[in-house]
Amino acid sequence: MARLMLTVNGARRSADAAPDTTLLEVLREQLDLTGAKYGCGEGQCGACTVHVDGSPVRSCLLKAASVAGRSITTIEGLADAQGDLHPLQKVFLEAGAFQCGFCTSGMIMSGVALLKRHPHPTEDQILEAMQGNICRCGMFLRVKEALRTAVPA
Amino acid sequence: MIDLRVFELEPERYELKAAPRYRFELDRRGFLKTLGAGILIVSFLDRADAQRRRGPAAPQDVGSWLHISTAGKVTVFTGKVEVGQNSRTALTQAVAEELGAPHSSVEMVMGDTARVPYDMGTFGSMTTPRMAPVLRKAAAAARKLWPPGDWSTLRFDAAGEGVLHAAMIGEDVHPHQPRGESIPKVNGREFVTGGHKYASDMQVPGMLYGRMIRPDQYSAVIESFDAAPAEKLPGVKVVREGNFAGVVAGGTSAAAAAAKACRVEWKAPAAKSSSETIFRDLKAGAKVEPRQDIEVALAKSKSKIEQTYTVAYIAHVPLEPRASVAQWSSDGKLTVWTGTQVPFGVRDELAEAFGLQTADVHVMMPDTGSGYGGKHSGECAVEAARLAKSAGKPVKLVWTREEEFMWAYFRPAGVIDVRSGIDDAGRLTAWDFHNYNSGGSGIQTPYNVSVKRTEFHNAESPLRQGSYRGLAATANHFAREVQMDELAHLAKMDPLEFRLKNMSDPRLKAVLTAAAEKFQWGRATKPGCGIACGFEKGGYVACCAEVAPPVAAGKLPKITRLVVAFECGAIVNPKHLAMQVEGATVMGIGGAMFEAIEFAGGRLLNGRLSQYRVPRFRDVPPIEVVLVDRKDLPSAGAGETPIVGVAPAIANAVYAATGERLHGLPLFKAHGAQSRSEAGTN
Numbered sequence: 001m002a003r004l005m006l007t008v009n010g011a012r013r014s015a016d017a018a019p020d021t022t023l024l025e026v027l028r029e030q031l032d033l034t035g036a037k038y039g040c041g042e043g044q045c046g047a048c049t050v051h052v053d054g055s056p057v058r059s060c061l062l063k064a065a066s067v068a069g070r071s072i073t074t075i076e077g078l079a080d081a082q083g084d085l086h087p088l089q090k091v092f093l094e095a096g097a098f099q100c101g102f103c104t105s106g107m108i109m110s111g112v113a114l115l116k117r118h119p120h121p122t123e124d125q126i127l128e129a130m131q132g133n134i135c136r137c138g139m140f141l142r143v144k145e146a147l148r149t150a151v152p153a
Numbered sequence: 154m155i156d157l158r159v160f161e162l163e164p165e166r167y168e169l170k171a172a173p174r175y176r177f178e179l180d181r182r183g184f185l186k187t188l189g190a191g192i193l194i195v196s197f198l199d200r201a202d203a204q205r206r207r208g209p210a211a212p213q214d215v216g217s218w219l220h221i222s223t224a225g226k227v228t229v230f231t232g233k234v235e236v237g238q239n240s241r242t243a244l245t246q247a248v249a250e251e252l253g254a255p256h257s258s259v260e261m262v263m264g265d266t267a268r269v270p271y272d273m274g275t276f277g278s279m280t281t282p283r284m285a286p287v288l289r290k291a292a293a294a295a296r297k298l299w300p301p302g303d304w305s306t307l308r309f310d311a312a313g314e315g316v317l318h319a320a321m322i323g324e325d326v327h328p329h330q331p332r333g334e335s336i337p338k339v340n341g342r343e344f345v346t347g348g349h350k351y352a353s354d355m356q357v358p359g360m361l362y363g364r365m366i367r368p369d370q371y372s373a374v375i376e377s378f379d380a381a382p383a384e385k386l387p388g389v390k391v392v393r394e395g396n397f398a399g400v401v402a403g404g405t406s407a408a409a410a411a412a413k414a415c416r417v418e419w420k421a422p423a424a425k426s427s428s429e430t431i432f433r434d435l436k437a438g439a440k441v442e443p444r445q446d447i448e449v450a451l452a453k454s455k456s457k458i459e460q461t462y463t464v465a466y467i468a469h470v471p472l473e474p475r476a477s478v479a480q481w482s483s484d485g486k487l488t489v490w491t492g493t494q495v496p497f498g499v500r501d502e503l504a505e506a507f508g509l510q511t512a513d514v515h516v517m518m519p520d521t522g523s524g525y526g527g528k529h530s531g532e533c534a535v536e537a538a539r540l541a542k543s544a545g546k547p548v549k550l551v552w553t554r555e556e557e558f559m560w561a562y563f564r565p566a567g568v569i570d571v572r573s574g575i576d577d578a579g580r581l582t583a584w585d586f587h588n589y590n591s592g593g594s595g596i597q598t599p600y601n602v603s604v605k606r607t608e609f610h611n612a613e614s615p616l617r618q619g620s621y622r623g624l625a626a627t628a629n630h631f632a633r634e635v636q637m638d639e640l641a642h643l644a645k646m647d648p649l650e651f652r653l654k655n656m657s658d659p660r661l662k663a664v665l666t667a668a669a670e671k672f673q674w675g676r677a678t679k680p681g682c683g684i685a686c687g688f689e690k691g692g693y694v695a696c697c698a699e700v701a702p703p704v705a706a707g708k709l710p711k712i713t714r715l716v717v718a719f720e721c722g723a724i725v726n727p728k729h730l731a732m733q734v735e736g737a738t739v740m741g742i743g744g745a746m747f748e749a750i751e752f753a754g755g756r757l758l759n760g761r762l763s764q765y766r767v768p769r770f771r772d773v774p775p776i777e778v779v780l781v782d783r784k785d786l787p788s789a790g791a792g793e794t795p796i797v798g799v800a801p802a803i804a805n806a807v808y809a810a811t812g813e814r815l816h817g818l819p820l821f822k823a824h825g826a827q828s829r830s831e832a833g834t835n
Contacts, residue, residue, distance in 0.1 A: 034347070096338070101520075142735070
C-alpha cells in the first residue's frame with residue numbers, strides 16, 4: 001500500500017493504493033467520487049470513463065499508481081465553479097439521452113473528449129469515439145443527437 | 154401442459170412466490186406521527202386486482218399513501234421503484250396534474266419497506282396502469298377536500314403533530330385523464346453531474362467491501378477450503394458456512410485479492426446440456442396429443458407450413474450489476490440498501506435466510522442501474538448481509554460483471570413448433586402452436602382462425618431462468634410473425650395485406666397501418682423490408698424493418714431503418730414513452746441479431762462483456778417512433794411490449810434482403826470472443 005498524490009477536478013488529493021488498485025476504486029471508495037461507475041471491469045462498457053490530462057480513459061483498467069501526479073477530471077468536475085453545466089450536460093438533459101442514467105457519466109466524459117477534438121463531429125467521428133460506451137437502455141440515437149447539438153464550450 | 158385459451162398465463166411466473174405466511178403490520182401510528190400535520194390519503198388497490206395477484210389470503214391491499222403537509226409539500230409513498238423507466242417522473246406527473254400543484258412540490262418515497270405500503274414489485278408494465286390511477290384517485294380525493302386547489306389558503310383543523318384528515322376515497326372521486334405532457338425527468342440534473350446515488354454508490358460509516366468466492370460451474374460444492382493464505386493479508390476476514398464462502402476487506406481490490414488467495418476445491422455434478430443440445434433437451438419427454446380437427450383443417454388447406462423456431466438464453470446485462478450494502482444493528486435488526494425490482498420480496502428473502510421477523514428487516518431501494526426483468530431476486534442482499542454479520546461491520550457487495558452473467562438468471566431458451574394452413578383466398582384455416590419452455594406471454598394469435606390450438610409445455614431448464622422484458626412475448630411473436638410471413642409468401646400476397654386480411658382487432662390494425670404508412674410500405678424501392686405486429690399487456694405494436702445484405706462474407710446484414718408504431722391507451726408523457734419504445738427496440742436488436750448465452754458442462758462460455766455482445770452505437774439504425782394516442786382509453790404500461798415486433802420484423806426483412814429464411818434467435822451466431830473493436834466492424 002503506497003500513498004499517492006493525485007490532482008482530481010483541480011484539487012490535490014491523496015489516496016492509498018496497492019499495486020493492483022484501480023483509479024476507479026480510488027475515486028469511488030476513497031475520494032467519494034461515485035459518478036464514474038463499475039460496469040464490467042474490462043474496459044468494455046465505458047461507464048467508468050474519466051479524463052487523465054484531458055484524454056478519456058477507462059478508470060476500471062488503469063492502476064491508480066500509474067496516474068500519480070497527473071490531472072484527473074471526473075463527471076463531478078465538469079460543471080464550472082458557479083455550478084453551470086457543461087454544454088454537453090445541458091443537451092443530455094434536453095435530448096433525454098438517458099433512462100436509468102448509469103452509463104451517463106461515461107457517455108458524457110467520452111463525449112466531452114470527442115467535442116474537444118471535433119467541435120462539430122461527423123457521424124463517423126461520433127461512432128468511432130463512442131463505440132466503447134454501452135447504454136443498455138438503448139438511448140444511442142439521443143446521445144448522438146446530443147453530441148450533434150451541443151454548442152461547444 | 155396448460156391450455157392457454159382462457160388465461161393470462163404468465164404473471165411473471167418464475168419469481169412469483171406464495172405470499173409470506175405472516176405479514177406483520179408496520180406500526181402505523183408511529184409512522185403517521187412522523188408525517189406531521191396535513192392530510193393523508195390512504196388508497197387501496199382494486200380488491201379484485203389484489204386478489205388476482207396475491208390470492209384470496211392477501212393480507213393487505215393498501216396501494217399507496219399520499220400526504221400533504223400544512224406547508225403544501227406533497228409526499229407520495231409507493232412500493233414501486235425507479236429502474237430507469239422514469240416511473241418516478243410518471244407518478245409525480247400523475248399526482249401533480251391531479252392536484253394542480255407544481256411538480257417540484259411532490260416528493261416520491263419509493264421502495265422503502267419501512268416507509269411505504271406493501272407492493273409486489275415493479276414488473277409486468279403495471280406501474281402506469283395500476284399505480285398511477287391509484288395515485289390519481291388519491292390526489293383527486295385530496296383536491297376534493299379543498300376544491301379551489303390553492304394550497305396557500307388551506308386551513309387545517311389544528312396545528313402541530315398528527316395527521317388531521319385521513320380520508321377514504323369515495324365513489325364520487327373521478328380523476329382526470331393524463332394531460333400527456335413531456336415534463337423533464339425528475340432530478341435530471343443529478344444524473345448528468347454524477348450526483349445521483351445508485352445502490353452501488355451507497356456508503357455508510359465504517360463500511361467494508363465484500364467479495365464472494367464462487368465456483369466456475371453450476372451446482373458445485375466445496376470439497377476443501379483453506380483460508381489461511383487470505384487470513385494472513387491485512388484487514389481481511391474470511392467468511393465460510395457450508396458452500397457459502399466470501400471475504401471482507403477494506404477495499405474492492407483488497408477483497409478481490411483475498412478471495413483469490415483462498416485455496417478452494419470445488420466438485421460439480423456432471424452437466425449434460427449445452428447450448429448445442431439445448432433445443433433437443435427442452436423437448437425431451439414433451440408430448441403433444443393428436444387433434445383430429447386440426448389434422449382435418451390442415452389436410453383441407455390449399456397450402457400449409459410446418460416449422461420449428463428457437464430462441465436462445467440471453468442475459469439482461471443491466472449496466473449496474475447487483476449491489477447491496479448491509480448493516481446489522483446491535484439488537485439484531487438488519488438494514489439493506491439494494492438495487493432490486495422487488496424490495497418487499499428481498500425483505501422476505503432476508504427474513505427467511507436469517508430467521509428474522511420481516512418487521513426487523515428494512516430494505517431500501519436507491520435507484521438501480523436498470524433491470525429489464527432481471528432484478529427480481531435478492532441473492533446479493535442475502536450475501537452482503539451474511540458477510541456483514543460475520544464482519545461485525547456494514548458491508549458493501551457489488552457483483553462483478555462475470556458474477557452477474559453467471560449467478561443471476563437468463564431469459565428462457567425455447568423451442569416453438571408451429572403448423573398452419575391457408576385457403577385459396579389467403580385466409581388462415583388452421584393454427585397449431587406449441588411453445589416449449591420459453592413461456593406463455595403473447596402466445597395467443599391475434600389473427601382470425603377457427604381451428605386452432607395454442608399450448609405451452611413446461612420443461613426442465615438446465616440454466617436458471619426468469620423474467621425478461623416482455624417475457625416470452627418476443628419468442629411467441631417471433632415464431633408467429635415469421636410464420637405469417639412465410640404464409641404470405643406462399644399465398645403470393647403482400648405481407649401487410651395478408652395480415653390485415655386475417656385480423657379484425659381495430660387497435661392492431663391501427664398500429665400496423667400507422668407503421669406501414671410511416672415506413673411507406675410497398676412504395677419502398679429497396680428490397681429487404683419486413684413487417685411484424687402484435688399486442689400484449691394492453692399495448693399494441695407494429696414494426697417495419699429495412700435490411701441491407703451483408704457487404705462481405707462473415708459480416709452481418711445491416712439494419713438500415715426501423716419504424717415502430719405503438720399504442721398503449723392515453724399517453725402520459727410522450728417524450729418518455731418514445732424513449733421507452735426506442736430503448737425496447739434497441740434491446741430487441743440485440744436479441745434478434747446476436748445475443749446468445751453459450752454454455753457447456755455446467756460452465757458459461759461467454760459470460761463477460763468482451764464475449765457477450767450487446768448493441769452498441771454502430772448497431773443502431775435510425776428508428777422512427779409513431780405514437781398512437783388513445784385519450785379515450787386507460788393508459789397501459791410501455792416498458793415491455795414495444796420489444797416484441799423487432800425480431801420478427803428484422804427476420805422477415807433479412808429474408809426479403811437475402812432470400813435466407815432464418816428460424817432461430819439470435820438470427821446470427823456471434824463467433825467466439827467479441828471484442829469492442831470487432832463489435833464495431835459490423
